[in-house]
Amino acid sequence: MLKVIKRNGNKVDFDSSKIKNAIIKAFKEVDKKITESAKLKAGLIAKEISNTYTEYLSVEAIQDMVEDKLLDTDRRDVAKAYIRYRCKRNVNREISKDLSKRYDNYISLVKGNNEEVIKENSNKDTRIIPTMRDYLAGFTCKEMAEKLLVPKEIIDAHNKGIIHFHDMDYSPGMPMTNCSLINLEDMLQNGTVISGTMIEKPHSFRTACTIATQIIAQVASSQYGGNTISLSHLAPFVDISRKKIKKKVKYEIGIASGNPELIDELTEKRLKEEIADGVQTIQYQLITISSTNGQSPFTSIFMYLGEVSDKQTKNDLAMIIEEVLRQRIKGVKNEKGAPITIAFPKLLYVLEEDNVHENSKYWYLTKLAAECSSKRLVPDYISEKKMRELKQNNCFPCMGKRKL
Template identity: 45%
Template sequence: MKVVKRDGREVAYDKQKIVIAISKANKDTDTKPEMTDIDIAYAADKVEAALFELSHDPGIEEIQELVETQLMKMQMIETAKRYTRYRNDRARDRRENTTDAKIMSLIAGQNREMAEENANKSTILASTQRDYIAGIVSRDITNRKMLPRHISTAHDNAVLHFHDADYFIEPIANCCLLDIGNMLDNGLVMNEKLVESPKSFQVACTVLTQIIACVASNQYGGQSADLRHLGKYLRLSYYKYIKKIRETEPELDEASVVKLAEMLTTTELKSGVQTIQYQINTLMTTNGQSPFVTLFLNLQKDDPYIKENAAIIREVLSQRLEGIKNEEGVYITPAFPKLVYVLDEHNNLTGGEYDYLTRLAAKCTAKRMYPDYISAKKMRENYQGNVFSPMGCRSFLAPWKDENGEYKFEGRFNQGVVSINLPQIGIICSRMEGTQDEKMARFWEMLDERLELCYEALMLRHEQLRKVISDNSPIHWQYGAVARLPKGASIEPLLYGGYSSISLGYIGLYELTLLMTGVSHTDPKGTEFALKVMKHLRAKCDQWKAETNIGFALYGTPAESLCYRFAKIDCEKYGSIPGVTDKGWYTNSYHVCPTEHITAFDKLRFENQFQPISSGGCISYVEIPNMQHNIEAIEEMIKFIYNNIQYAEFNTKSDYCKVCGFDGEIVLDDDDEWVCPVCGNRDRRMMNVVRRTCGYLGEKFWNKGKTREIKSRVLHVSE
């Protein structure tokens, strides 16, 4: 039998190490030791017997848990406590001793884990290194000084994930839905300089990108902007041109004046949209990356500027379809901004006035993956008749009314996320001795125990934000991105009453269902269990919300790096489990397992039943081949989305090889390395690879687990 070390190495099993560890815990007392040598030998024998019953080589953590369990069975309570305390102290020591090493390896370009942590960050850049170095130190202080030991230990052991610990010591929040209309109409201040309300579309676009950059530098999550607020400024530009032409060309008749004004307005429209696209893709925020931003494309039938906004959406889609040039001057797929296009009665491809925009969106999706699609019909069913943008890629707010009884979504935010590791509970409970009913009973007990840990961790985030004052980020709290509070004011009132959300994330519903029922959650037996789990998680959030007056919400965690981290730790602790830890990744949120063969329509129809439960954050996807030659099929799926699911996206491939000029799918070889199928190029610096990472696209490559998950995805539409 081999033992899997924490670094993945395999070493020979040695029972004497178990004896030595128990002996140290037994002697670490001022009183008489609790155990005799015979007791220690007996405990080691029982642990060894349990190890040999396993169908896999155990990890260090798994052996240690068996030791703890055996000591408790023998009623050696004090020894068990000391053993656990020693184990936790050693874990903390290992973590503390790695801070310097992480920083130095990052600077030397040798920290592959950090290089692949975020698919939109390049750790070779000085600006990114600066953010990561600050993050390493911040995470270390958070773990040692700010988190209670049991929460820090739970995070280390992958019981839960305390997201964005590298920003926890800072007075900043997670994601937000920008109140762009407020800021543009009423003006704002940036860097202590007044920015008045724009008088033209071009200036409005420039100010929008400045707002996005400033907001991104003062929070750690994504942000969204509803572009319908720009329609007003496009009309202002048109009127400006009408006035100017009449003044400078008095001999022109009215029809000629209008035609010329329309031409000039169209030119400004293209220039303004190009400003947004280029600025977002070239700006570098203080956290070393382009802003994680979503542009919301929603035509409202009662919008007085619907004509202008339709023109803006058409131009946004047209420029995204074209792409953005890389350093070789070749058009490629940019990762940002994310585009979310709303399907409604007037553009759902059933003869509506704006169907032409949806057909353009379908072409754009086939080539560039964006836009993603929200069904106004389904969203109104789930959110009290409202349609609004997610914050970033998938985080949704709950309906909230202001003092006038009006629904308000823009100008709200999220306090933070803590995610629960569902598969780990399934691993532990499925391996217990006893009947299936006994295992299931223990599962629900353990789930509730761990949910309480998540609640405690989330409240730490909440308490940290209670200390924030408006001066900490004037763009958010004083100048309209979220609020217009006085200088020095506390943001605490915005943390209650559901104005902001705070999210319980989850990952691996598929793996949990497989462990506890033996089948996928697409199987009727598995579906019943999976829905029961989801409803239980949602009920806990609703309970906490009622008890605290804080906007707890259930959120399908994007899990860009977490899908790998949880699976890696669980594999080290519990060994390789077929269909669970052996893959090297866990399935995102409630999704169908990426390896499961299912049609696009069946997948969307199945996952729709989970979205209303996971109302604090959800998105579903289908994997498609190159369908630029079959836009009609894309349109059929878009129509299906409108009638059947709130929020969905399409994954295709849009890569470019800088060596040979290949434009298509760059593939993964047997060693999970990217390679051009035409010229064999393997140099990452000489290729552009874009894949759906979570809700966003990624373009800087991925960690080992996410790479394997991407490779394993099966198509939901036949080629």
């Protein structure tokens, strides 16, 4: 007896009544009624398939035979009706499958056990509503990518685990950029616009840090993927704060009676406090704010002394780098007050002639970076020498997840 291999892989006995009913429906669509002739032809085709084949046949193979046999008759109009009926059934089957898949995705997301979305991006907390909303929209975009935009062989390889198509819920169909090197220097020095509001050049290091975090949040909301900032773009604002603080110190202690060395000492002390506050602002903001698509900004911080040539600015940049490393070593506290290691922002530390030798001026920063690595697994290290060899004599910021 003929066995049928169903679409789910199960094997069942051939049921001729199903073939008869499908053929009769095709005749009815054309003739607007069920005739004895239709019943007879449907029975003959079903019987011929049953008697001719005794092995296993798939559902699709049997339906192909029905099409061929109808096309061999004088009722090609019925054959076309059967083909339309078959196509409609396939579409309805796919829609039903899609609806079931969407429902399963939704439920697993709400329950927090959708492993794919949990592992896809470490900077997305799937427990919060904005992130859930973003993923629900992403399901639709991903479905569009799978069915319309991405070649089938790539989708098959992705589903089999041969390759991984990252951010499929965004990248194939959405007009968004992926991963940005944020030009903080331009926006801080020349001003920028956020949410329709003009943000002018900041007048202190602390304010520059606050504006920088707002810029990062805006960029993260307008793209998928990560972003990188360079501390060298913040360094010029250290001296702006220095001058403001020095002016206040002179006023407080009196210029006439003030000791220049004391003034400088107090100025540098307060300046370091402001640098600590600014760095802390960046760290806390980047681990607590969420972009409009419900994710924490995947930000990398580039620490490269060679980006600045002015002696004072380089020393100020070294002060910022030192504070960033010290605060990362210290860690942040979780809800129970225990220090923990945070994932973001990523830190990128460049090894160069000024910090790679024990007798070099900024060797102390490299030692501090090594201590930080031993305790917090950051920073990642970039060789200025090697990058210049590979990148046409350039050394530039990269994404934290792409170590060079």
